[in-house]
Amino acid sequence: MDGYLGVIVIVAVVAVLAVGGLFLLFRPGRKAAPPVKPPETPVLPEEEAKRPAGAGEEAEGATTTLPPPEVKPAEPLIKEPEVETPPPSAGRMVRLRSRLARSQNALGRGLLELLSRDRLDDEVWDEIEESLISADVGVAPTQVMVEELRTRVKVLGSRSQDEVRGLLREQLLAQVNPDLDRTLRVQKHGERPAVVLVVGVNGTGKTTTTGKLARSLIGDGKKVVLGAADTFRAAAADQLQTWGERVGADTVRGPEGGDPASVAFDAVAKGIEEKVDTVIVDTAGRLHTKTGLMDELGKVKRVIEKKATVDEVLLVLDATTGQNGMRQAQVFAEVVNITGIALTKLDGTAKGGIVISVQRELGVPVKLVGLGEGPDDLAPFDPEVFVDAILGE
Missing domain, CATH: 3.40.50.300 (P-loop containing nucleotide triphosphate hydrolases)
Structure with a gap:
């Protein structure tokens, strides 16, 4: 009997609690919970400037669409080589004269020293001839030069350093032949290159x-x-x-x-x-x-x-x-x-007389000379610059 009463009491308590909960939930005057407002999307400054007046008073819950982010093009894995602008050809040999002088000056100094001696006997003239031949001037041009120099020295009699240098310059220049046409024929013909x-x-x-x-x-x-x-x-x-x-x-x-x-x-x-x-x-x-x-x-x-x-x-x-x-x-x-010769490596151990001998043998002018390893060390050949470089200052 006591057990039965206990069950009845428990059931009654549960019923009372349930009724009380429903009363609280549906009691008169209770307001519904407000809806959850989604987060606002930020507005960029440049878009804010474009919005018309009053556009900020938008309906509740409205959203703003942002433009897609700017995608930068990917850089190429292999970059094209930069195109260089080379210097013009004019004046190149003058600029490179010091290189030529360093390699050829021994010949000029030796000849000037021999010609400046007080007494020019056959032995000295043989040395002059040997110097020219060893510089690759060639046998025939050397004989012509030596014969002409002997004649001029006899006419002059006494010789100053400047006179000797002038004689040698004149003879070397004559053998290099400044009158040869050294023009490179690179001009197009109408529509044809x-x-x-x-x-x-x-x-x-x-x-x-x-x-x-x-x-x-x-x-x-x-x-x-x-x-x-x-x-x-x-x-x-x-x-x-x-x-x-x-x-x-x-x-x-x-x-x-x-x-x-x-x-x-x-x-x-x-x-x-x-x-x-x-x-x-x-x-x-x-x-x-x-x-x-x-x-x-x-x-x-x-x-x-x-x-x-x-x-x-x-x-x-x-x-x-x-x-x-x-x-x-x-x-x-x-x-x-x-039609022309391009003489390379003239700045090295070359003997400058090759200019004279190759022109004489082939009957064509030296038009270009290579005076170094750099990309712009090819120069139009200038006979006077060449001879002055051999003789030095």
Whole structure:
């Protein structure tokens, strides 16, 4: 009985609590809970300035749409090389004269010392002759110079240092021959570009000279296309393309071992299409046999002439090879009609007399000289600057 009463009491307590809870929940005058307001989206200052007057009194709960964030374009992984602006060719040899003087001054000092002696007997004249021959002036030009100097010295009698220097300068200049036409034919003909064919043995700096010549012409305001027709050396085409990219010149190349004449033809065609001033074609420099060389260079020239004329055939010679370079020059002279010589490495251990002997042997002028390893160290040859550098101040 007691247990039954306990259950009844518990049930009654639970019922009372439940009724009380409902009364509190639904009692008269209770207000509903306010709705949860979403967070406001921030307004950017520039958008605030564009909002019309009263736009801030927006309906409750309104939102503002932001523009998508600005996405910056990703930087390229490989940057294009910066195009350089080379200096003009004018005055280059004057600026590089000190380099030439350092390498050639021994010859000038030796000759001046010999000619300044009180007594010029046969032994002294033999020394003068030996100095000139050892400087690669060549036997025939040396004999002409020595004979002329002996005659002039006899006429003068006594000689001051200035007179001796004047005599030697006069004779050296006469042998270098300042009257030769050293103009580079690089002017376009109407709609057709000038074409320069660069020939020479590998190792003389032929491809480098081609690239430096392109820089020089671009420095003078000309547009240039390069033709990598030395298809037997992939490194030569790569090197030439690098030279072109540095100054903004297009390089036409073909497959390794491909037809050089085809590359030369395509280079000239591109030059015509792009209306450039000059096309420079670098050719292979293999002295395998004279017949093979003649066939290859002859074909390149004939194919080019279907599109344009070949205005210059520049033979690149290494001045340090001396008389060996002369033999190479003669082989090329027999194969193609050389119009000018580019003499490289004249600032090194070269003997400056090579300028005199190569011009005399080939009958063509030295038009360009390389006076250093820098990209702008190729200069138009100036006979007077050259002779003055040999003799010093």
